[in-house]
Amino acid sequence: MHVVRLAHETDFDGWRQAARGLRARKVPPEAALWTVDGEATLFGNAAEPVQPTDIRADFRVPKAFVDLAARVILHRSNERFTLLYRLLWRLHDERDLMHIASDPDVARANHFAKEVSRAAHKMKAFVRFRLAADEGGEAYVAWFEPAHRVAEATAPFFARRYANMRFSILTPDACVHWDMVELSFTAGADPADAPSEDALEDYWRTYYASIFNPARLKVGAMQMEMPKRYWRNLPEAALIPELIAQAQGRTDTMVRQAPTEPNRRVVKTAVRNSRDAPWDGQAPTSLAEVAAGVDHCRRCDFWRDATQGVPGEGPPGARLLFVGEQPGDQEDLAGKPFIGPAGQVFDRALAEAGVPRTETYVTNAVKHFKHELRGKRRIHKTPDAGEVAACRWWLDAERRIVRPRVVVALGATAGLAVFGKPTPIGKLRGQALQLSDQAQGVVTYHPSYLLRLPDAAAKAEAYAMFVEDLRYAWALAA
Amino acid sequence: MPTLDLKRKLAILSDAAKYDASCASSGSVKRDSRGGKGVGSTDGGMGICHAYAPDGRCISLLKILLTNFCVYDCAYCVNRVSSNTPRARFSVDEVVDLTLSFYKRNYIEGLFLSSGIIRSADYTMEEIVRVARTLREVHDFRGYIHLKVIPEASPALVNEAGLYADRISINIELPKDESLVALAPEKDVAGIKKAMGAVRVSEEASKERGRKASPPRFAPAGQSTQMIVGADAATDGAILKRSESLYGAYRLRRVYYSAFSPIPDATARLPLQRPPLVREHRLYQADWLMRFYGFERAEIIGETEDLDLAVDPKLAWALRNRGDFPVDVNTAERERLLRVPGLGVRAVDRILDVRRFKRLELADVKRLSRGIEKLKPFLVCADWSPGALTDSANLRQEVEPQQLDLF
Numbered sequence: 001m002h003v004v005r006l007a008h009e010t011d012f013d014g015w016r017q018a019a020r021g022l023r024a025r026k027v028p029p030e031a032a033l034w035t036v037d038g039e040a041t042l043f044g045n046a047a048e049p050v051q052p053t054d055i056r057a058d059f060r061v062p063k064a065f066v067d068l069a070a071r072v073i074l075h076r077s078n079e080r081f082t083l084l085y086r087l088l089w090r091l092h093d094e095r096d097l098m099h100i101a102s103d104p105d106v107a108r109a110n111h112f113a114k115e116v117s118r119a120a121h122k123m124k125a126f127v128r129f130r131l132a133a134d135e136g137g138e139a140y141v142a143w144f145e146p147a148h149r150v151a152e153a154t155a156p157f158f159a160r161r162y163a164n165m166r167f168s169i170l171t172p173d174a175c176v177h178w179d180m181v182e183l184s185f186t187a188g189a190d191p192a193d194a195p196s197e198d199a200l201e202d203y204w205r206t207y208y209a210s211i212f213n214p215a216r217l218k219v220g221a222m223q224m225e226m227p228k229r230y231w232r233n234l235p236e237a238a239l240i241p242e243l244i245a246q247a248q249g250r251t252d253t254m255v256r257q258a259p260t261e262p263n264r265r266v267v268k269t270a271v272r273n274s275r276d277a278p279w280d281g282q283a284p285t286s287l288a289e290v291a292a293g294v295d296h297c298r299r300c301d302f303w304r305d306a307t308q309g310v311p312g313e314g315p316p317g318a319r320l321l322f323v324g325e326q327p328g329d330q331e332d333l334a335g336k337p338f339i340g341p342a343g344q345v346f347d348r349a350l351a352e353a354g355v356p357r358t359e360t361y362v363t364n365a366v367k368h369f370k371h372e373l374r375g376k377r378r379i380h381k382t383p384d385a386g387e388v389a390a391c392r393w394w395l396d397a398e399r400r401i402v403r404p405r406v407v408v409a410l411g412a413t414a415g416l417a418v419f420g421k422p423t424p425i426g427k428l429r430g431q432a433l434q435l436s437d438q439a440q441g442v443v444t445y446h447p448s449y450l451l452r453l454p455d456a457a458a459k460a461e462a463y464a465m466f467v468e469d470l471r472y473a474w475a476l477a478a
Numbered sequence: 479m480p481t482l483d484l485k486r487k488l489a490i491l492s493d494a495a496k497y498d499a500s501c502a503s504s505g506s507v508k509r510d511s512r513g514g515k516g517v518g519s520t521d522g523g524m525g526i527c528h529a530y531a532p533d534g535r536c537i538s539l540l541k542i543l544l545t546n547f548c549v550y551d552c553a554y555c556v557n558r559v560s561s562n563t564p565r566a567r568f569s570v571d572e573v574v575d576l577t578l579s580f581y582k583r584n585y586i587e588g589l590f591l592s593s594g595i596i597r598s599a600d601y602t603m604e605e606i607v608r609v610a611r612t613l614r615e616v617h618d619f620r621g622y623i624h625l626k627v628i629p630e631a632s633p634a635l636v637n638e639a640g641l642y643a644d645r646i647s648i649n650i651e652l653p654k655d656e657s658l659v660a661l662a663p664e665k666d667v668a669g670i671k672k673a674m675g676a677v678r679v680s681e682e683a684s685k686e687r688g689r690k691a692s693p694p695r696f697a698p699a700g701q702s703t704q705m706i707v708g709a710d711a712a713t714d715g716a717i718l719k720r721s722e723s724l725y726g727a728y729r730l731r732r733v734y735y736s737a738f739s740p741i742p743d744a745t746a747r748l749p750l751q752r753p754p755l756v757r758e759h760r761l762y763q764a765d766w767l768m769r770f771y772g773f774e775r776a777e778i779i780g781e782t783e784d785l786d787l788a789v790d791p792k793l794a795w796a797l798r799n800r801g802d803f804p805v806d807v808n809t810a811e812r813e814r815l816l817r818v819p820g821l822g823v824r825a826v827d828r829i830l831d832v833r834r835f836k837r838l839e840l841a842d843v844k845r846l847s848r849g850i851e852k853l854k855p856f857l858v859c860a861d862w863s864p865g866a867l868t869d870s871a872n873l874r875q876e877v878e879p880q881q882l883d884l885f
Contacts, residue, residue, distance in 0.1 A: 096835045101828040102842030125526050129583045140582060160510035161519040165582060203576070204585050206485050210492040211541060212531035215739040216755055221534025225527065236529055244532050254740045262560030266551075295668055304655065305723045307675040308668060332727070333675035373726045373775075 003033045006081070009173070010149050011036070012073050019085050023059060029089050034081030061091050064098045071113040074149045083109055119147040120154045126230050127158070127169055130198035139166040143194035144233060149173045155183050170194050201235040208236040214247035215254065284397050287316055293397075294367045299390045302368035302383075307332045312363025312398050319477040320360040321404035321439075323395065323414040325446055329378050332369035337362050342448035346410075349447065349463065353470035361402045365417035366391045388417050399437065406432075406477040407439050408470075411446025418443075429469055432476055440476055444469035482566055488576065490566040494546040494557050495592060498649075498704060499736040501527075503538040503587035503622040505699040506644040511620050517581055518588070518620030520644065525622070526587050539590040539624060540580050544568055544605055548594030552651070552662035553748050554709045556741040557594050563743055567596075573609045574617065581621055588622030588644075589613070595628060603631035603639070610642035622699075629666070629673040636673065637696070640680055645699035645731070648673050650724065653717040657710035661747065674728040677701045681729070700731040707761060708738040708753030715781040718764055722775040725768075735761040760785040767792055770823060771816045789878055793819040796856060797877075803868050806858040807838050819877075820853040852877050 004018040015034075022032050069084045087105055091097050100106055129140035140162070144151075151169065155176040158169065162178065169176040170189040177184045222240075231237035284290045294309035303309065310327040313336055330340035338346050350357050365388055371378040383391075395417055399407065409415040415423035419433070423443050433441040445466050453459040482490075503525030510519035527536035545567035546557040556563055577589045591609055595602050606625055613619040625643040627636055640646055648670055652658045655667045677697070684696035703724060705717060712720075721733040737758040738748075764785060767773040771792070778791050786794045796803060796819045805814050807829055815826045825847045832838060832846070837860040844850040855867045855877065867873070 099831050099835055102832050102838065102845045104845070107845045121526070125528050127584050131583075142584070157519075160512060162517050162582070163511040163513075164515055165517055198583065200579050200583055203485060203488060204580065204583070206489050207492050207540065207580075208529060208531065208537065210489045211496045211537060213496050213533045213535075213739060215752070216533045216737070218534030218755070219532055222530040222532050225536070226530040234529065240532055247532065251740060254742050254744070257743070259746045260562045260743055262562070266560050303668075305727070307671040307727060330679075333679050335672065335675075373722055376726050376729075378726045 001033055002027050002031055003035060004081075006034065006036050009036055010074055010152070012070055015073060015081060015084070016069075019088050020059060022085065023088055023092070029082060029086040032082070032085055034085070059092070061088065062095075062098050065091060068098070068109055068113055071116045072109050074116045074119075074153060075112040076148050077112065080112060083112070116148045116150060120150040122147065122230065123150055123154045124157055126226075126234060128201075128233065128235060129167060130195040131200075132195045136166065139168070141168045141170065141194050143170050143189075143191045145229075146171055146173070147229065151176055152185055155185070159183050198235075205236050205239055209239055209243060212243055214243070214250040217244065217247045219244060285401070287311070287398070287401055290394060290397055290401070294394055297367065297391075297394070299393065300368070300387050302366070302370050302387070305371070306368040308335050309367045310335055310337055310364065310369075311367065311394075312361055312402075313337055314361030314363075314402070315359065316361075316402055318359060318361035318402055319405045320355070320473060321399065321402055321407045322360060322362045322410060323407065323418055324362070324364045324410045325413040325448075326364050326366035326380075326383055327369045328380055328448075329369070329371075332378075337364055338447075341451060342446070345447040345450055345463075349467045349470055353467045353474060355470055355474045361398070361404060363395065363398055365395060365414045367394055383413060385416065388413060392417055399439070404439055404477070406442060406473050407435060408442045408444065408473045410444060411449060414446070415443050429465070430472060442469065442473045442476065444473075484572060484576075487566040487568055487572070488542070490564050491542045491544075491546060491568060492540075494563070494594075495541045495543045495590075497556065497736065497739070497741070498541065498590075498592065498626075499535070499734040500624070500647060500702055500704060500732070501536050501538045501541055501590065502645075502702075502732070503624075505731055506622060507695075507698045509620055511618075514618045514620060516618030516620060517578070520587075520620070520622050528585055528587065538587045539622065540577055540586045540588070541590040542568070542573070542576075542592075544573065544591060544593035544602075544609065545596055546594050547596050549597075550595055550662065550664040552665065553745050554651075554661055554706055554738060554741075556743065558745070560745065561743045570605065570608050570612060574612050577613060577621075578617060578619065581619070586621075588619075588624070590624040590626075592626035593628075599628045599630035600632055600635060603628045603635040607635055607638050607642070610639065614642045624699075627673060627677070629669045631673075633676055636676060637680055640677070640684075640696040641694055643697050645702060646677055646697045647702045647704070648677070649704045650720070651704070651706060652710055653705050653707075653712035653720045654710055657712070661709065671727075674701065674703070674724070674730075678728045701728065702730055702732040702734060704734040704736055706738050707735050707758055709748060713782055714757070714761060714764070714785040715779045715783045717761060718768070718775050718779060719781050721765060722768065733765060735765070754787065756787050757785070760787060760791060764791045767795075772813055773817075789874070790819070792817070793852075793877060795819075797874055800868055800873075803856045804858045804864050805856060807843060808833055808858075808860060818853065818856050820847060820849065820856075822848075 002022060006014045065087065072080050072084055083105065087109060097103065097106060101110060123144060123146050127142045127144045129142045132139050132141045151171045151174045158167065159178050164180060166180055167178050170193055172188045175186045175189050177186065284293050291311040294311045297303065297309055310331050324338060327337060328340045328342065331337055347357060366383045370381045370383050372381050407418055409418040409423065412425065418441055425443050425445060428443050435441045445462060450459060450463050450466060453462060504523065506520045506522065508520065508522035511517050525538050527538050529537040531537060547565050547567060548557045549559055551558045551560050573591065580586045591606055593602050593606055610623050610625060613623065623643045624645040624647065625639045627639060627646050627648045629648055650670055651662060651665065658665055658667055680696045681700065684694060705720065707717065724730050724733060735758050737753045737755050740752060764778050767778055768775055778795060779785060785791055805818050807815065812826060812830060815821055815829060816823065828846050829838065832842065839860045840850065840862040843853065843857065843859060847853060855864045855873055
C-alpha cells in the first residue's frame with residue numbers, strides 16, 4: 001500500500017505531483033491511499049511516502065482532465081483523491097475517456113465538479129457582508145459556510161466586484177482578505193470573529209418580506225434554490241416561517257375584501273377623459289392626419305402583428321410621388337418608408353438619376369408590414385388584391401393632398417394600387433400613362449426586385465433601366 | 479401629508495413592484511470595478527439570485543418603483559389611480575443610497591427601477607433616468623441596472639436610458655390588444671410596439687461596426703416584456719402567438735408570463751378567478767421549446783387551444799406525433815434528439831460527444847439524463863428497443879406524472 005500525505009484538503013499541486021509519481025511507477029489505484037496531513041490512517045507508516053523525485057514528465061493528459069480535477073479537489077467527499085487517480089490511471093490506455101460523459105467514473109467526477117460549481121455560485125449569492133470599522137476605516141466582513149471548499153477559488157470574483165472596498169470573508173476552511181491591492185488568505189475562523197449585526201439588515205428584511213407575493217406560495221421551489229443549510233447565515237431567512245404561515249390568510253383576505261370606492265375626483269377625471277376621446281374616422285385633410293390615421297387603421301388585420309402604420313414621407317407639394325409595395329422589417333420598426341435594403345438601392349438609383357429624394361413624396365401601396373414568422377425572422381409576404389384595395393383609401397388621400405404631377409408605381413403591387421388593375425411592367429415601362437386625377441402615371445421595377453435577381457448581368461441591366469425610368473419620370477414632372 | 483420614513487417607503491414601493499415577474503441579472507457584458515472608483519461587476523452570462531422568496535421567485539435585483547402614485551387606471555394593477563392603496567415616493571438620492579448600501583453588503587446584483595406615471599410620461603422617464611445616471615456617473619456603479627421604459631416617453635429619453643441600463647423592458651401587459659383597451663384605457667398598444675421597435679433599432683445601431691468612432695453602448699442585455707396571464711380570456715395559443723410575434727419583431731430576450739394573482743383592493747372590472755400557477759409554468763416550457771428546441775409555435779399549439787396542464791408541452795407533442803418515434807440515440811441528428819421528451823440541450827450535447835467514441839446503451843443514457851423511465855418509450859439504444867410500447871394505447875398514463883405538479 002502506498003500512502004500519500006497531502007499538505008491540506010485542497011492541495012491540488014501536491015496531489016498532482018504525487019499522482020504523476022504513482023502513475024510513473026505503475027501503482028494501481030487500489031494500491032494508493034490518500035490522506036491529508038494530520039489525519040490518522042489505519043495503515044500508519046506502512047508504506048514510504050512518494051517523493052517528488054519519482055516524477056517523470058512524459059505522461060500527458062488532456063487539459064479537460066486537469067481543469068476537472070482542479071474543481072473536483074474542492075469537493076468535501078473523501079473519495080475525491082482516489083476517484084481522480086483512478087481517472088488518471090485509466091487515461092493512459094483510454095485516451096478519449098474524458099469525452100465519455102456516460103462512463104461511471106467520468107459521470108461521478110462531473111457530478112462532483114457540478115456540485116463544486118454550484119457551491120461557488122451559492123457563495124457568490126449568499127455571502128452577506130456586515131459593515132465594520134477599524135483603524136483602517138470602513139471594512140466589510142462576512143461569515144459564510146460554503147458547501148464545499150470554494151472560499152479561495154471564489155475570492156477573485158469578490159475582489160473584482162468590490163475592487164475599491166476593503167473586505168474579509170471568514171469561513172471554517174479558510175479566510176479571504178482584500179485590502180484594495182491584493183488578496184490574502186488565512187486559516188479557517190469562527191463565526192464569533194465576524195460582526196454580529198448591521199443596521200441595513202432591517203431594511204433588507206423589509207424588502208424581502210414586501211417583495212414576496214403571498215398569493216403564490218411555492219416553498220419547494222424556494223428551498224430547491226436556497227437550501228436550508230445556508231439559512232442560518234442569511235439575515236432574511238428568519239422571516240420565512242412567518243411569511244409562509246400568514247400567506248394563506250393574507251390571500252383569503254384579499255380575495256374576500258369587496259372593492260373599495262375609488263376617490264370621487266378620480267372618477268370625474270376618468271369620465272371627462274373618455275368623453276374627449278380622439279379621432280372619429282373622418283377623411284384626412286393633411287399629411288399629419290394621414291399619418292395619425294394610418295397608425296390607427298383597422299381596415300385590414302395587418303396591424304395586429306405590425307409595429308406601426310408607415311405613412312408616406314415628403315413635402316405636401318411634391319411634383320413626383322413614388323408608390324412602393326409595403327413597409328419591410330426595418331421600415332416597420334422605424335415608421336419611415338424605404339430605409340431598409342431596398343431603400344438603399346432606391347436611394348442610390350435616385351442619386352444616379354439626379355432626383356433629389358427630399359423633393360419627392362415616397363409612400364407605399366399598403367401601410368402595414370405583412371409578414372410571416374420563420375423561426376425568429378419576419379419574412380415579407382406579398383399583400384393580396386383585397387388588402388391592396390382596403391389600403392387604397394390612404395394612398396388616394398395622400399395623392400389628393402400632395403397633388404403630384406407624376407405618380408411612379410414601383411413594382412406590380414404598386415401598379416395595382418395606382419391604376420386599379422394589373423400593369424405588366426416589361427410592356428408598359430418608359431411611357432406616360434394617363435391617370436384619372438390629371439396626373440401622369442409611370443411604372444417601373446421595385447428596387448427589391450433588383451436585389452433578388454440572381455444573375456449579375458441581368459441585375460446590372462435591370463438596374464440601368466430602373467435609373468433610366470427614374471430620370472424619365474423626373475423629367476416628365478419638371 | 480405626513481412624511482414617511484425610509485423603511486415604510488421601501489415596504490410600500492417594493493410591495494408595489496412585486497407584480498413584475500422579471501428579476502433577471504443575466505445577459506449583459508462582462509465588466510468589473512477594477513480601475514474604477516465604485517463597486518460592481520457583471521459576469522456576462524448568467525446572473526446571480528441572492529435570495530429566494532417563499533413564492534419561489536428569485537431575488538436578484540432591488541426591484542422597486544420610484545413612486546406608486548399613478549395617473550393611469552389599469553384594472554389589473556394595484557397602483558391604478560382609482561385604488562386606495564397607500565402611496566409613497568422615493569427621492570432620487572434615496573434610491574441611489576439604498577442600491578449602493580444593499581450592493582456593498584452583497585444582497586443584490588443591482589437595481590430594477592420602474593415607476594407609476596406622475597405628471598407626464600417624459601417627467602417620469604426623466605426621473606428614472608436621473609437615478610441611473612447618478613449611479614453610473616457620480617458613483618461609478620458597475621452593477622446591473624434594469625430600467626422600465628414608459629412607452630409614451632420621448633425617444634431621446636429612451637436612448638439615454640439605454641446608455642445607462644443593462645436591460646430595458648416595456649410591458650405589453652395583455653395578450654390581446656382588445657383587452658388592453660378595455661382594462662388599461664390610457665395605455666396604447668401601438669405606442670408600446672413603437673417603443674419596442676425603437677429600442678431594437680437603437681440596440682442594432684449600437685452594434686454596427688465599420689464606423690470611425692464606435693457607437694455608444696445601448697442596453698447590452700437587450701429588452702424584455704411581460705404578459706399577464708388569466709386577466710382576460712386569451713387562450714394559451716393566442717398568448718404564444720403574441721410572444722412569437724414579439725420575439726420576431728423586436729428580438730426580445732425574454733417574454734415573462736405572470737399568472738394574474740389577486741391584488742389588495744381589486745377592482746370590480748376583473749374576474750377574480752385566478753389561473754392555476756401551473757398554467758404559467760406550461761407557458762414558460764412552451765416558450766423554451768420555441769426558443770431553444772427548434773419548435774414552431776404552430777407545432778406546439780393552435781391559436782385557439784390551451785396547453786395541456788397535466789403533461790409538459792414537449793411530452794404532449796411527442797404523444798401526438800408517435801410516428802416520429804422511437805429515435806435512435808446512436809444515429810439521430812441533434813434536432814431529432816432535442817425533440818425527445820426528457821432530453822435537455824445539455825444531455826443531447828453530451829450524447830453527441832459520447833457517441834463519437836462508443837455506442838450508447840440504456841445505462842449510459844440513464845447517467846446522462848434525469849430519469850430513464852419517461853425516456854424509454856421514445857428511444858432506441860444499443861441494447862434497447864421500445865417495440866410496441868411507443869404506440870401502446872395507455873402510454874400517456876404510463877409517462878404522465880402521478881399527480882399535477884405540486885403548486
